[in-house]
Structure formats: C-alpha cells, structure tokens
Amino acid sequence: MLRVKELTKRFGGLLAVFGVNFEVNPGEILALIGPNGAGKTTVFNLVTGVLQPNGGEILFDDRRLNGLKPFQIAALGIRRTFQNLELFTTLTVAENVMVGAYHTCRAGFCRSLLRRPGAMKEDRKLYDKALALLAQVGLADKADWPAGSLPFGQQRLLEIARALAGEPKVLLLDEPAAGLNHDESRRLARFLRSLADSGLALTLVEHDMETVMGVADRIVVLNFGTVIATGTVAEIQQNPEVIAAYLGKEVEAC
Ligand SMILES: Nc1ncnc2c1ncn2[C@@H]1O[C@H](COP(=O)(O)OP(=O)(O)O)[C@@H](O)[C@H]1O
Ligand SMILES: [Mg+2]
Structure with a gap:
C-alpha cells in the first residue's frame, strides 16, 4: 500500500x-x-x-x-503522530479529536466552532465520534478536560485518537x-x-x-x-x- x-x-x-x-x-x-x-x-x-x-x-x-x-x-x-506532541492544549480532549475529523463532516470544524447554523448537528456527530475513539484509547472519561492538563503519556494516546479521527x-x-x-x-x-x-x-x-x-x-x-x-x-x-x-x-x- x-x-x-x-x-x-x-x-x-x-x-x-x-x-x-x-x-x-x-x-x-x-x-x-x-x-x-x-x-x-x-x-x-x-x-x-x-x-x-x-x-x-x-x-x-x-x-x-x-x-x-x-x-x-x-x-x-495517511495520518501521523508527532515525536514532539502537537496538541491544542487549551482545547478540550474531545475537541482535539474533532479537529482530526473535520474533513469528514460537511459543516467543517471552523464553522462548527463559530456556531454557524446547521453546524450543531454535525458538531454532535463529531463529538460522538470523538467519544468513541477516546473510549478506544481509555480517555473517554477525560473528554471535557483541557488537553494540556492530561499527563504526558495520555497526551500521546490523545494524539493517536486524533490521527484515527481522520479515518x-x-x-x-x-x-x-x-x-x-x-x-x-x-x-x-x-x-x-x-x-x-x-x-x-x-x-x-x-x-x-x-x-x-x-x-x-x-x-x-x-x-x-x-x-x-x-x-x-x-x-x-x-x-x-x-x-x-x-x-x-x-x-x-x-
Ligand atoms: N529540518 C532539518 N534541517 C536540518 N537538519 C535536520 C532537519 N531535520 C533533521 N535534521 C538532521 O537529520 C538527521 C536525522 O534526523 P531525524 O530524522 O530527526 O532522526 P531520528 O528521528 O532518527 O532521531 C539528524 O542529523 C538531524 O539533525
Ligand atoms: Mg525522531
């Protein structure tokens, strides 16, 4: 491949x-x-x-x-994670994963962040998808934490979840x-x-x-x-x- x-x-x-x-x-x-x-x-x-x-x-x-x-x-x-973590530390854990999936939804993540009409439904779908991925790496209970507050090892797992969100x-x-x-x-x-x-x-x-x-x-x-x-x-x-x-x-x- x-x-x-x-x-x-x-x-x-x-x-x-x-x-x-x-x-x-x-x-x-x-x-x-x-x-x-x-x-x-x-x-x-x-x-x-x-x-x-x-x-x-x-x-x-x-x-x-x-x-x-x-x-x-x-x-x-083709998706990747980084040796030196590149997370959005002030966004939540779930939002970081949603960023990785933005291209898969019609509204787009920026529109969704700006709360444009029509984006709410897509937003919900992306959030649910993010939660499912976070569950796979054992971070579902931290979905609403700021990403920067996770211990380093869990930030690595979050990067993997974000990469997977791009399917x-x-x-x-x-x-x-x-x-x-x-x-x-x-x-x-x-x-x-x-x-x-x-x-x-x-x-x-x-x-x-x-x-x-x-x-x-x-x-x-x-x-x-x-x-x-x-x-x-x-x-x-x-x-x-x-x-x-x-x-x-x-x-x-x-
Ligand atoms: N952007 C760059 N500019 C100049 N040299 C670089 C750059 N990126 C990597 N290097 C050099 O290329 C070599 C390989 O680096 P790297 O691929 O990071 O190694 P590894 O990931 O195996 O530790 C090193 O000597 C490094 O200093
Ligand atoms: Mg290296």
Whole structure:
C-alpha cells in the first residue's frame, strides 16, 4: 500500500536519508528503528509531505506522493503522530479529536466552532465520534478536560485518537510509547495490534524495544540515514550489524 523507493533527503551537506526502501501493507505493523539522528522522523516528514525528497519515490496505492502538500496526503488517508506532541492544549480532549475529523463532516470544524447554523448537528456527530475513539484509547472519561492538563503519556494516546479521527489507511506513529509507563506501553501494543487487525497499515518509530519486538511484523533498521537491515523480529535480533550499531548499545545500557 505505502511504498518508499530509494528515498533520499539532504540537509545542506548532511545526507539524513539515503536510498531508503520499505513498504507497509494493510494489517501490518512495520517498525522503523535506529539510533538518534538515524533519519526516522525525516522519513515520516517526507512521507507526509512536510519535507520534499531530493531523490526517490513515495507511492501510495501506486499513486506518486512526491510534490503533494501535507493536507493532500492526509486527505488520501495517511495520518501521523508527532515525536514532539502537537496538541491544542487549551482545547478540550474531545475537541482535539474533532479537529482530526473535520474533513469528514460537511459543516467543517471552523464553522462548527463559530456556531454557524446547521453546524450543531454535525458538531454532535463529531463529538460522538470523538467519544468513541477516546473510549478506544481509555480517555473517554477525560473528554471535557483541557488537553494540556492530561499527563504526558495520555497526551500521546490523545494524539493517536486524533490521527484515527481522520479515518486513515496508513498511520505513522513517532515514538508513541515515549513517556508511557510499562502497563500503558503494553496496552498501547495491544491497541496497535487491534488497529492492524482491523486493516490499518501501521509504521512505528520507537525506541522501546519491548514494544517494538512485541508488536512489529517486520523491522527496518536505519543507521546514518541508510537501511542496514530489514526482516522479522527474530532476524533483526540476530543480525550482527544491528547488534553492533544499535541493539548492543541497548543491552549495554541495561
Ligand atoms: N529540518 C532539518 N534541517 C536540518 N537538519 C535536520 C532537519 N531535520 C533533521 N535534521 C538532521 O537529520 C538527521 C536525522 O534526523 P531525524 O530524522 O530527526 O532522526 P531520528 O528521528 O532518527 O532521531 C539528524 O542529523 C538531524 O539533525
Ligand atoms: Mg525522531
């Protein structure tokens, strides 16, 4: 479904992403791992149109995404969460999710916020949809709290609910387990699996190896912008180059 071919991005003299290839299909969870600075977030910024590549192709259902604007890519069904949270902290939890769904309703979220005639019914529909999504991530009872008052881990879950409100076909998650405690991470992993089982294609950037190894179907390992290994969890865990470049450091750190 989503295919990246020979993707390359330069920042001045720095090759942040070079010749990267991977694909992710419906029902599948692909993990993108690698040390800090390996180019993982840059790959997400390229796929979502925040940055334009210097080389290579991004294909979604065989349609070329190169050159499209972020809102066009989001409208095609590719949504993401951010490594550094980007919530509207003074809006409520439910309103943050409603923002993610605005394009699915006729009245539009801005009209709805301005209380224009005809918007109330749509507003109600969006609110109910937001509540259903919040229930899925365990935040329904906090729907009317200001988003900024949630603990950090729950703000991450809120970002996922907002991304899902856009009814994506592909979901890109940038370090979703960062700041979550052990129980929250395990619950997140189960939730991600259930999303994949419902037909979503997921790509996950994550440093928490327990989450990655527990949930990924396939893993792509980046180092200095290039793919050093692609494979199943078992293949990656035994790959000497990956252990030297990345997993070994995790082990030493423990
Ligand atoms: N907008 C940018 N301008 C210049 N350099 C950038 C920019 N974004 C990322 N980089 C650099 O590209 C490299 C890859 O960064 P990033 O994709 O954020 O890595 P990761 O997410 O794997 O930690 C880093 O060296 C980073 O400093
Ligand atoms: Mg990053």
